[in-house]
Amino acid sequence: MFKHLNKDIPASIVVFFVALPLCLGIAVASDAPPFAGLIAGIIGGIVVGAISGSQVGVSGPAAGLAAIVLAAIASLGYEKFLVAVVLGGVIQLVFGIARAGVIGYYFPSSVIKGMLTGIGIIIILKQIPHFFGVDKDPEGDFRYFQVDGENTFSEIFNIADSIGWGSTIIAFIGLAILILWSNVLSKKGKLFTLIQGPLVAVVAGIIFYAITVGTELEILGSHLVSVPVPEGFESFIGQFTFPDFSAIYAPEVWITAFTIALVASLETLLCVEATDKLDPEKRITPTNRELYAQGTGNILSGLIGGIPITQVIVRSSANIQSGGKTKMSAIIHGFLLLISVLLIPVVLNMIPLSVLAAVLFVVGYKLAKPSTFKAMWNAGLKQFVPFIVTVIVIVFKDLLWGIGIGLVLGIIITLYQSYRNSHFLHKEDPDDGGPRVKMTLAEEVTFFNKAAIKRELDELPEGTQLELDVTKTTFMDFDIIEILDEFKIKAKSRNINITLISQRGTEKNPDSYMSFFQQEKIYPRKKSVS
Incomplete structure (x- = not known):
């Protein structure tokens, strides 16, 4: 685990900067306290990262669960919802004992690649408004129809009305740093591989914000990272919420728990399959052990007020693309979240969201490269059709719908081939x-x-x-x-x-x-x- 710290530490810093706004944004999109998203991110990194058998996967709050969490909090209240999160974790442990981890292997490769590409496109589309400093929607809302009444494309079309010039300038500077670092400087010496481009871009963003305060280029607070800042120890402890176990016998709590366990397990297993494909060393993650890890993480998260956890492809792919070699990068990113929330929340709140959007642009592009479309087309219509349908439905609906329709289409094509080739x-x-x-x-x-x-x-x-x-x-x-x-x-x-x-x-x-x-x-x- 400690053999590749020279690669894992820089990768963990990149994952930290990607995870921080997503943890906060997904919590806000789920109508949960922002601190609940940070709890889930910290436990997903430290606890799930330590137990998991995945060397490059990263866990934390997932956008795919936001709609379920939103509805559950509205109907149950937050303390009873936390009981459902704990029970969902217990059910995931049962899934692991029942060896249900094999389910992920039954999804066709074309659907998994479509999922990765679709997520890459969504990341790019959703970050365009943040890049120009105009989107008020939570950073973690990846749905087509957004919580602010807009949709993915109408939000982009509204950019021209009120561009934030300060956000836009530093976003382009950050993007230039990332491209220069990746394509030129990283090949010039070890220093440029140890210090990652995203870290330099974020530092540049903080400096830009500090020197433009009070000028026409000042970046508004709504377009900065927003970490809760406690006034003291008691204020910090007061941010934790604990489950109301008097509701443990309520049928609606168990229904919510089973829904969370099922959807979180499916998202995790699909992410594991996708992450294993992205891993340059092609290591295989033990899926049943992953269910144990996720179940343990959700039990702990629910006990101290966090939202549900899954393995997540955005952070996992950022980890792989940044050179992460072992699970230490996921664990260290969890500690970075914890330390930063405790010690430097004020500094974190000076990071422009537009700089983080530039980092996510690069992540999204690497997931949705044009060469992927070409390769799937060359593989034939039997591969391309499920792939492109999965991409389209993910972009215009959501992740689970895209995967489900892609899987059904893949099964139909397989049955047709079986019918023809008997x-x-x-x-x-x-x-x-x-x-x-x-x-x-x-x-x-x-x-x-x-x-x-x-x-x-x-x-x-x-x-x-x-x-x-x-x-x-x-x-x-x-x-x-x-x-x-x-x-x-x-x-x-x-x-x-x-x-x-x-x-x-x-x-x-x-x-x-x-x-x-x-x-x-x-x-x-x-x-x-x-």
Whole structure:
């Protein structure tokens, strides 16, 4: 864990600057206290980071849960909502024990890549107003229809009405620093790899704010980071809220808890799958252990007043792009959040949101590179269609809708391919005798292939000599055997002769397809009970 601190510490600083406004913004978008978002970010970094088996994943409050949290707080009240967060964490532990972590592997690669690209586009679109200093919407609101009544694109179109020139100037300066650092300076020496471009951009932002106070370029407080500043120790402790466990028997609390556990687990598993794809070393995260880590994090977060936690792709991708090698970068970013909230909240509140928008521009671009669209197009329509549909729905609706529709589309395409590829048909029309047809069945033939095989058999002309080749078949569903048994009766009346070809030989007009396939070990025998 300590072997790569020279890379993990700079990466953790970048993740810290990305995470800070997101923790606050997601809390505000969820109608929770801003401090609740910071609690979730600190626990997500330190506790979940320590328990998780992911080397590059970063956890914290997630925008995908904001709508659920908003509705739950409105209906339950905050103290009862915290009970649901704790119970949601317990349910996630049960998911881990039940080994439910495998669910993430059932999502097609095209959908996962669509998710990453869609999130990248959303990051860029949502940061454009912050970049120009005009968006009053919370930093963590990634929905298409926003809490301030605008949508993603109307917010961008409103930029021309009231550009914040101070925010805009320092945003362009910050973006120039990031590009220069990444493309030129990082190749010039070790100093420029140890000190990351985002840190330099943020320091420049603080200096710019300090020297423009009272001038026409002054950046308004609504466009700066806004960390709660306690007046003393008692004031700091007063920011914590504790759950009201008298509500633990309320059905609505359990419904909310299960919803949080289900959505948070799904988001985490999808993020794990995506993060593993982004990891340059292609390490595999143990998914059941990840559910244990997330469950533990949510229990602790709920106990001290934090909002729910998941593994999050924005911070994880920022970590990977900044060179993070081990989980120490996630853990250190959690400590940085804690230390900064305790010691330097006033300094943090001098950071312009437009500079952080420039940092997120770079993160979003790396997730949604034009080369990704080209690669998916070159992979064929079966890959490109689920990919592009996932991207579009994520941008114009939200993350879970995009993933769900992309998955359904991927399943439909897979079923269609399975329907088409169940068999190969070779027809001959010799001069003497009836037509000869050879049907070669695929390696695995399931009930998805019923319609295609049944259609081919029903269309065979009278007097056909049918050769059914199962030499490559390793599994045949009972539904297919049933179709063959039904066809055997029709075949007699239509003068169709059937020859079965297998690795062990041939058999003409078999009496029992079931026993034949059992002997070939293509269909499992029933176990005898002694």
